[in-house]
Each structure stands twice: as C-alpha cells, then as structure tokens.
Amino acid sequence: MTSACSMYSGFKPFIRIILISVILFAFSSFLFFAKADDGYLSAGLFVLDTWDASCGQIAHDTDNWEAGKHWSDAMAAHCQTYTNLNGLIASWATDNYRYTWGDADNHLEAFDISMIITHGGVYTANGTHRWAMLMQRETHDDSCLLCPGMSFPGHDLHDQMFLGETASDIEILHVFSCHSMEYYMNMIPNTWQYKAAENNYRSAFAGIHQINGMHGVSHTENGVNTPMRDLGSNGWSNSVAHQWVFQLSRNRGDHPDDCAISLACSDTSTHAWNVINYEQYDNRSNYPDIADPDFCVIIWQSGCDPDSAPALP
Amino acid sequence: MSAKRNRIISFFIVIAIFTIISSNSFSYDYLTPTVITKKYTIVPFYNSIDNLLKDCNSLGFDMQDAKVEYKQGCFVLENADFIFSISDEGFINYVSKSIKWFNIDDAKVSIADDDIYHSAYNILSALNVDIDDIGYSSVLRIHGQAFSTTNWEPVGPLMTTGFVFTAERQLDGILAYDSLAKIAFNADGELIDFSLNWPVVEAVLSEKIYLLPENVLKLEATDIISKLGDEAAFVDGTLAIIAIVIDGGNSELAIQYVYHFKTSNESFIKMGKLDPKL
Numbered sequence: 001m002t003s004a005c006s007m008y009s010g011f012k013p014f015i016r017i018i019l020i021s022v023i024l025f026a027f028s029s030f031l032f033f034a035k036a037d038d039g040y041l042s043a044g045l046f047v048l049d050t051w052d053a054s055c056g057q058i059a060h061d062t063d064n065w066e067a068g069k070h071w072s073d074a075m076a077a078h079c080q081t082y083t084n085l086n087g088l089i090a091s092w093a094t095d096n097y098r099y100t101w102g103d104a105d106n107h108l109e110a111f112d113i114s115m116i117i118t119h120g121g122v123y124t125a126n127g128t129h130r131w132a133m134l135m136q137r138e139t140h141d142d143s144c145l146l147c148p149g150m151s152f153p154g155h156d157l158h159d160q161m162f163l164g165e166t167a168s169d170i171e172i173l174h175v176f177s178c179h180s181m182e183y184y185m186n187m188i189p190n191t192w193q194y195k196a197a198e199n200n201y202r203s204a205f206a207g208i209h210q211i212n213g214m215h216g217v218s219h220t221e222n223g224v225n226t227p228m229r230d231l232g233s234n235g236w237s238n239s240v241a242h243q244w245v246f247q248l249s250r251n252r253g254d255h256p257d258d259c260a261i262s263l264a265c266s267d268t269s270t271h272a273w274n275v276i277n278y279e280q281y282d283n284r285s286n287y288p289d290i291a292d293p294d295f296c297v298i299i300w301q302s303g304c305d306p307d308s309a310p311a312l313p
Numbered sequence: 314m315s316a317k318r319n320r321i322i323s324f325f326i327v328i329a330i331f332t333i334i335s336s337n338s339f340s341y342d343y344l345t346p347t348v349i350t351k352k353y354t355i356v357p358f359y360n361s362i363d364n365l366l367k368d369c370n371s372l373g374f375d376m377q378d379a380k381v382e383y384k385q386g387c388f389v390l391e392n393a394d395f396i397f398s399i400s401d402e403g404f405i406n407y408v409s410k411s412i413k414w415f416n417i418d419d420a421k422v423s424i425a426d427d428d429i430y431h432s433a434y435n436i437l438s439a440l441n442v443d444i445d446d447i448g449y450s451s452v453l454r455i456h457g458q459a460f461s462t463t464n465w466e467p468v469g470p471l472m473t474t475g476f477v478f479t480a481e482r483q484l485d486g487i488l489a490y491d492s493l494a495k496i497a498f499n500a501d502g503e504l505i506d507f508s509l510n511w512p513v514v515e516a517v518l519s520e521k522i523y524l525l526p527e528n529v530l531k532l533e534a535t536d537i538i539s540k541l542g543d544e545a546a547f548v549d550g551t552l553a554i555i556a557i558v559i560d561g562g563n564s565e566l567a568i569q570y571v572y573h574f575k576t577s578n579e580s581f582i583k584m585g586k587l588d589p590k591l
Binding site: 074186203230233234246251272276277278296300301313 | 384385396398404406408409410413414415416449451453454455456457458459460461462463465468469474475477479481488493495497505506508510
C-alpha cells in the first residue's frame with residue numbers, strides 16, 4: 001500500500017509536469033508561428049546543420065550552428081529570439097505569393113530580423129548567374145536549392161523570395177552564405193533586385209529594408225563566433241549595415257579574405273543611404289517599407305579579396 | 314717531425330669527415346620535415362571590472378554617467394556615448410552610440426590612410442598591444458554605390474563611408490591567425506568601433522614538432538578536396554605556410570597547416586588543422 005501510494009503521489013507531479021510541458025510547448029509554438037505584427041520585437045535564426053544525402057553529401061556543420069548561436073544569444077539580451085537548428089526547408093523561405101505551398105510568412109518572415117546560415121553557390125542558367133542556397137529536400141519542391149531571384153522555364157530554380165510584403169513585415173535579413181551577395185556578374189540584381197521591364201520580374205524587396213550577405217567564399221571555421229556575437233550586440237546601438245560589413249569582413253593579408261556586403265533599397269537613393277548609415281535593430285520603424293523600390297545602395301570593404309571571386313573594387 | 318705531419322694530416326682528415334657529415338646532415342634536414350622549436354601558451358585571463366576601467370582610462374574615454382554590469386559573460390560599461398565590454402575570454406568590443414556613419418564622394422575624402430594607421434596604433438598601444446607583434450596590418454576604405462533598380466546602372470559617384478584598420482599578430486615571424494584587431498572609423502576619421510582579441514602569450518619551452526612529410530600532406534589535401542565536391546578539382550597541393558594558431562577558447566596551441574591548392578583555372582588556399590606530430 002505504501003509503495004502504491006508512493007507511486008501515486010509520484011505520478012501526480014509527473015502528470016503535472018507533462019501538462020505544464022504541453023502547455024508551454026503549445027504556447028511557444030503559438031509564438032513561433034505567430035506573426036510579428038503583435039507588438040513585440042523578434043529575431044529568428046535558421047541554420048542548415050545537416051542535410052539529405054541526396055542533396056550531394058551528408059554533412060554536420062557545427063561551425064554554422066555555433067556561429068549562429070553567438071548572434072542569437074547576443075540578440076536575446078534585447079528581444080525575443082527563436083533558433084532553428086537544421087531548420088531550413090524550401091517552404092519556410094518561400095513566399096506563398098510565389099507558390100501556394102510557400103509558408104515564409106510563418107517562418108523566415110515571421111520575425112522582424114532573421115539570419116540564415118547555410119551553404120551557397122553560383123547557379124548559372126541561360127548565361128545568367130545568381131545565388132542559390134542549399135536546404136533540406138521537401139516533397140513539394142524537389143530541389144535542394146532555393147533561389148530568391150529570377151526563374152527560368154525548364155530550370156529547377158524558382159524566384160521564391162518576396163520579402164516583407166505582409167504584416168509579418170521582416171525588415172532585416174542576414175544571409176551568411178558563400179556568394180549570397182556576389183558583386184560581379186550582375187549577381188546582386190539577378191538574385192535580389194531584378195526588375196528589368198522586358199522580364200517583368202518582381203523585386204525580392206517587397207517591404208524589407210536591407211539584406212546582408214557575402215561576396216565570394218565565407219568561412220565559419222576561422223573566428224567568426226566573436227564577430228557574430230558583436231553584430232548581435234552592436235546592431236542595437238549602431239548601423240546594422242555597417243556592423244555587418246565591419247564584423248563579418250576579414251582582411252587576411254596573403255590569405256583569402258571574407259568579404260561582407262550590405263544592400264539596402266528604397267524609393268530614393270537618399271532613403272537607401274539612410275538605411276545603410278543609420279538603421280539599427282531597434283529603430284527600424286524610422287524607415288519606410290518600400291515595395292518594388294527604385295534605388296539600392298551597397299557598401300563593402302574596398303580591395304577585399306576572397307576565395308572563388310574577384311577582389312572588390 | 315713525421316709524427317707531427319701525421320697529426321696535421323689527421324686533423325685535416327677529421328675536419329674533412331666532419332664537413333662531409335655536416336653536409337649530409339644538412340641534406341637530411343632538408344629532406345625531412347621542418348622543425349619548430351618554440352611553443353607559446355596563452356596566459357589565463359581573469360576578467361574584472363578593474364580591467365575594464367583601466368582600459369577605459371587608458372583610452373581616455375569619458376565615463377561620466379556610465380553604468381557597469383556583468384551580462385552574458387562580459388563586463389559591460391555603457392553610457393550615452395558608447396558601449397565598452399570585455400568578455401571572460403578577454404575579447405574587447407567597443408561601439409560608439411553617438412558617432413555616426415555618413416557617405417561622401419570618394420574623391421573628396423580628406424583623411425589619409427596614414428592618419429588612420431596613426432589613430433589605430435594609438436588605440437592598440439593604450440590597450441597594451443605590443444606594436445612589434447603586429448605581423449600584418451591594413452587600412453581599407455568602406456566604399457558604397459547607389460544603383461537604379463531599373464537597369465542596375467550606378468547613380469551618383471562612388472562613395473566612402475569610412476575606414477577599417479585590421480592587424481594580425483605574428484610570433485617569431487609566423488602569423489597567429491586567431492589574434493586579431495579591427496578598428497572602424499567614419500569618413501571624418503572618428504572612431505566608431507573596435508574589436509580586439511589579442512591574448513597575452515608566453516613562450517614556455519623548446520620542443521621539436523615535426524611536420525608531416527609531403528606525401529602525407531598530399532593525401533590530406535586530396536581528402537580535403539574530395540570534401541569540397543565540385544568546388545575544385547585538385548591538381549597540386551603543397552605546404553605553403555606554417556602558422557601557429559592560438560585557440561583562445563581552449564587556451565591550447567595547435568599547428569595549422571595551410572595548403573596551397575592549384576586547380577585547373579585558379580589558385581587558392583585552404584586551411585586544415587591537423588594534430589602536431591611530436
């Protein structure tokens with residue numbers, strides 16, 4: 001009897017713990033899938049840590065995760081953060097404006113500020129070059145690659161990103177991935193901002209203020225944790241665009257450099273420059289959400305000379 | 314007399330044999346892996362408010378109305394003008410809250426690179442960085458350009474928003490890639506930002522660390538290349554540089570082998586950490 005009673009009295013708290021866990025999980029899930037127009041500031045981290053063997057190779061990049069965690073831990077001192085280890089699938093980054101199965105509004109775009117860390121490369125079709133990033137395979141999109149920009153009939157990449165067009169309203173996107181902001185071969189407009197009249201493609205800028213990426217090959221293994229942490233700390237007091245370029249670029253002398261580039265777009269070049277020079281994580285509301293902007297500004301460290309891409313001018 | 318002559322001849326024979334042996338051993342050394350005879354360790358860093366205040370004083374920062382707190386593994390000093398912090402690992406981070414970035418026509422920049430070097434070296438000296446330890450330094454401009462989204466043609470001139478000074482450390486002439494100083498200035502040369510990871514190190518002992526033979530290096534290189542997939546086709550790999558790497562997180566010393574790969578259409582360098590062979 002004693003033992004049964006003990007079992008019962010031990011079981012009751014266990015049930016309570018389970019119930020509390022379920023409630024907390026449901027609440028956190030609600031927060032995760034809630035859109036960010038509910039009054040609180042939020043930041044999301046999406047790291048591709050391991051991926052399908054059918055996407056070329058199996059890998060486990062703890063370096064990527066460590067780098068991202070340093071940023072999100074620093075952000076956590078200022079806002080609600082969500083971290084998604086191994087959380088990068090096509091639907092999470094694809095807008096449902098582009099494809100019905102796209103669910104970016106509840107994932108990548110559900111936050112005011114998001115960071116993607118994954119592998120990336122140059123994808124060439126019909127003589128045009130643009131950036132594509134690696135992700136986990138999904139049934140409704142058989143490709144392991146996602147491309148924000150132009151699409152070509154007969155090719156397996158689509159123009160999948162349309163950033164900031166809804167109340168979810170992502171305003172700053174960091175993309176730490178090789179070639180994600182490639183200066184040459186017209187890759188920045190081909191990837192993020194292509195709107196030549198004859199093609200009628202929409203800009204990926206649909207209200208987002210700035211996107212930050214890498215020219216050439218970038219490294220996570222060589223001391224990027226501290227710069228990521230400092231970006232997450234300093235971006236609340238200083239220009240995010242400049243913090244990205246300052247923290248994530250590294251001039252290594254006779255070794256290949258890491259070359260960060262920030263891109264901001266707006267209705268006028270003056271407004272785009274204002275985003276570059278003054279927008280912080282906490283003052284984003286000072287800058288308008290411009291869909292299909294007419295002007296963009298990029299900044300970079302001159303002479304930065306990375307792997308697998310020419311030196312910046 | 315004959316005995317004396319024999320002694321002289323014997324002396325020269327000994328000298329000749331010694332010379333031959335020496336020359337053989339030199340050839341042997343040339344064929345065998347390089348030897349490094351010095352190791353460094355990081356002197357443990359003990360974080361404290363005193364360190365923070367001392368560095369602020371050295372830099373001449375006005376600490377009026379500043380508050381100090383310990384959060385997320387850092388002592389942080391903050392006021393209306395700046396945030397200055399030192400982490401438990403000894404990493405220093407400063408960012409200005411009052412000095413702003415701005416863009417001006419690159420052709421009209423009046424600040425010279427030498428001005429930036431001068432300011433940067435003053436900051437490093439105030440933080441007790443031995444300038445003689447700097448093995449590589451550079452000043453790069455931060456450039457900016459506006460574009461029309463209709464045709465991606467430049468709008469307005471090339472702009473400059475500021476400068477970035479970078480310094481890498483060298484120990485005995487070998488770059489220690491995990492020691493780094495970066496300092497950012499706006500286009501007027503005003504300090505905006507710096508980060509410093511420059512641990513105190515000391516040479517502790519002489520020890521022979523034999524590097525891997527070239528054939529083993531090539532096997533390692535091939536393995537690295539195979540992991541790169543389609544990124545590059547391995548044509549040739551040679552040991553280009555030997556670098557001492559200070560791992561601040563673990564306070565350990567490792568040897569970093571740097572491979573210089575040549576592919577069919579380009580030349581690039583990859584780094585891979587291997588266990589030193591003692």
